[in-house]
Amino acid sequence: MLHGIDIELRRGEVHAILGENGAGKSTLVKILSGFEPLTAGELQLTDDSGEKIHISQWNNQIAEKAGVVLIHQEFNLVDQLTVAENIFLGSEIKKGLFLDKKQMLKKTREYLQSLQCDIDPDVPVRNLAVSAKQMVEIAKAQAKHAKLLILDEPTAVLTQKESQVLFELIERLRKRGVAIVYISHKLDEIEQIADRITILRDGKLVGHYKGSELTKDDMARLMVGRELSSLFPDIPALNEESEVVLRIENLLLPGVDHGASFSLKRGEILGFSGLVGSGRTALMETVIGLRVAARNNVGSITINGEQLKFKRLADARKKGIAYLSKDRKGSGLLLDKGLSFNFSLFALQKFSRILIDKKQEQQAFDKAVDTFDIRIKDFNVNAGNLSGGNQQKLLLAKILEAEPAIIIIDEPTRGIDIGTKGQIYQFIAQLLAAGHSLILISSDITEIIGLSHRVAVMYHSEIVGVLEGEEINEHEIMRYATGLKTKPQKVTAEKELDKKLSTG
CATH class of the missing domain: 3.40.50.300 (P-loop containing nucleotide triphosphate hydrolases)
Structure with missing residues (x-):
C-alpha cells in the first residue's frame, strides 16, 4: 500500500x-x-x-x-x-x-x-x-x-x-x-x-x-532507515582441526575433458565463483542427483567417509545435504501453496508419526518466522504473495528445518534489497557457528569475498583455481573466471589440498 x-x-x-x-x-x-x-x-x-x-x-x-x-x-x-x-x-x-x-x-x-x-x-x-x-x-x-x-x-x-x-x-x-x-x-x-x-x-x-x-x-x-556499519558479519575462522565432510573427486560434466574435484570442511564456507554459464549450478546439481554426470563410472562423492552416488535430490537430503535453488519461484517454493505447508515440506517426519501434529508444525513455523524475521501481514496467503526477500527467508527456514549438515546455497541474495541481504548474511554466520558447512554459489563477487573461507573459480565447466587467504580478491577471481589464468595440475593440486585439510 x-x-x-x-x-x-x-x-x-x-x-x-x-x-x-x-x-x-x-x-x-x-x-x-x-x-x-x-x-x-x-x-x-x-x-x-x-x-x-x-x-x-x-x-x-x-x-x-x-x-x-x-x-x-x-x-x-x-x-x-x-x-x-x-x-x-x-x-x-x-x-x-x-x-x-x-x-x-x-x-x-x-x-x-x-x-x-x-x-x-x-x-x-x-x-x-x-x-x-x-x-x-x-x-x-x-x-x-x-x-x-x-x-x-x-x-x-x-x-x-x-x-x-x-x-x-x-x-x-x-x-x-x-x-x-x-x-x-x-x-x-x-x-x-x-x-x-x-x-x-x-x-x-x-x-x-x-x-x-x-x-x-x-x-x-x-x-x-538506519546506518549499515558493516554488511558482512564476522565469519567464524575455519578450524584447521575440522574434518572434511564432503569430498568430490573427478566428477565429469558433459563436454568437459577434466573432472571437477573439491572438498568441504565442517564449519567452512566454500565459495563458487565464475561467469554466468561457467557450470557452477550444473556441477552442484550433478553432485546432489538433479543431473546425470557425463560418465556414470567416473568420479566419486564422499560424505563423512562414506562413498555415495545420488540418483535424485531426496537421496541427498537423506544424507544431510540441503539445496537452496537460485530459482525460488520455480523449484524452491510452491507458490500456490500456504506458508506453513511450504515450511514443513522437507521435515514432515518431525511432525508426524501416523498423522501430522498440526500444533507442533505451527509452533515450529511460528518460531521460524520469528528467527528469520519473515514479515507476514496475513498468515493465510500463499507463498507467491510474499515479497522476494521474505520468500528467500521462508526458503532458508524450510531447508534448515530438516537439520542438514551440508547446505548448498545458489544465488541467495539475487533480487533482494540490501537490508534483507544483511539479515541473510547474519543467518549464514550463525549456521557456521552451529557447525554447518556451506557451499555458496554467487555472481556477486563482493558476496563471495565477504563470506568465503576458500573460493573455487569455474571456467567452461571446469574448476580452474581454488583460492584462499590473500588470493581471494576481485582481480584474482576475475582472472580465473575469464580464462586468463589457470592453476596447473588442477585435480592433483586439489587432492593435495584435501590431504592437507584432512590431516590439519
Whole structure:
C-alpha cells in the first residue's frame, strides 16, 4: 500500500526507484503501467506540445496507448514464435486478410538496428540468450512507441558484460527523449546510470534526489532507515582441526575433458565463483542427483567417509545435504501453496508419526518466522504473495528445518534489497557457528569475498583455481573466471589440498 506518493517522470531521464522488498516499488510500478487502479490521487500526462492532461481513467490499455511500457523481470515472450512475431503479437501487420510477414520482418529489422542489436528477426525466441530476449522486449517497446519505459530488475540474470550493453542501450533511449524508470537492488548500477532517485520505505516517500547527490552508502541508509556499519558479519575462522565432510573427486560434466574435484570442511564456507554459464549450478546439481554426470563410472562423492552416488535430490537430503535453488519461484517454493505447508515440506517426519501434529508444525513455523524475521501481514496467503526477500527467508527456514549438515546455497541474495541481504548474511554466520558447512554459489563477487573461507573459480565447466587467504580478491577471481589464468595440475593440486585439510 502506498501513502501519498508524489513522483515526476521527465523525458530523457533515468529515474531510479529504490526501496527494500515491501517498500511499495511494485505497487507504484503497477499503478504507473495501469495494472493496478488508483484509489486516491491523480495522474497527469504532458503531451508533445507541453500541455498537461488530467487522467480520470487509467488501465493497462490506456497506459500502452499513452506510450507507457513495463518490462518485467520475467519476460513476456512466446518462445515458439520468432522475434518478429513476438514484437508484433497482438498488433500484426496485415495485407488484406493475410499477415504481411515481409513487412513485419522489415519493421523488426529497423527497430533492432535502431537499438544497435544484431539479432535475426526470423529466429525463434527460444534460441536466443537471455540478454538477447531482453533486447527483443525493448524492441517491442519501441514498436509501441514507448515514451515511458519501466525496467524491473533488468540485470538480475545478465552478466556484467551484458549489463554494460544494456546501459549503453538505455543511454541511447535517454538521448531520444524516452523517460526510463529503473528498478534495481544493485546500488552500483543506480550510481552509474540514474539522473534522479526516488526512495520509498514502508509505502511512504523518503525523498527525491539527484543521482549525483547520493553515494551507495547514502542510498542504503535511506532505504533501511538506519546506518549499515558493516554488511558482512564476522565469519567464524575455519578450524584447521575440522574434518572434511564432503569430498568430490573427478566428477565429469558433459563436454568437459577434466573432472571437477573439491572438498568441504565442517564449519567452512566454500565459495563458487565464475561467469554466468561457467557450470557452477550444473556441477552442484550433478553432485546432489538433479543431473546425470557425463560418465556414470567416473568420479566419486564422499560424505563423512562414506562413498555415495545420488540418483535424485531426496537421496541427498537423506544424507544431510540441503539445496537452496537460485530459482525460488520455480523449484524452491510452491507458490500456490500456504506458508506453513511450504515450511514443513522437507521435515514432515518431525511432525508426524501416523498423522501430522498440526500444533507442533505451527509452533515450529511460528518460531521460524520469528528467527528469520519473515514479515507476514496475513498468515493465510500463499507463498507467491510474499515479497522476494521474505520468500528467500521462508526458503532458508524450510531447508534448515530438516537439520542438514551440508547446505548448498545458489544465488541467495539475487533480487533482494540490501537490508534483507544483511539479515541473510547474519543467518549464514550463525549456521557456521552451529557447525554447518556451506557451499555458496554467487555472481556477486563482493558476496563471495565477504563470506568465503576458500573460493573455487569455474571456467567452461571446469574448476580452474581454488583460492584462499590473500588470493581471494576481485582481480584474482576475475582472472580465473575469464580464462586468463589457470592453476596447473588442477585435480592433483586439489587432492593435495584435501590431504592437507584432512590431516590439519
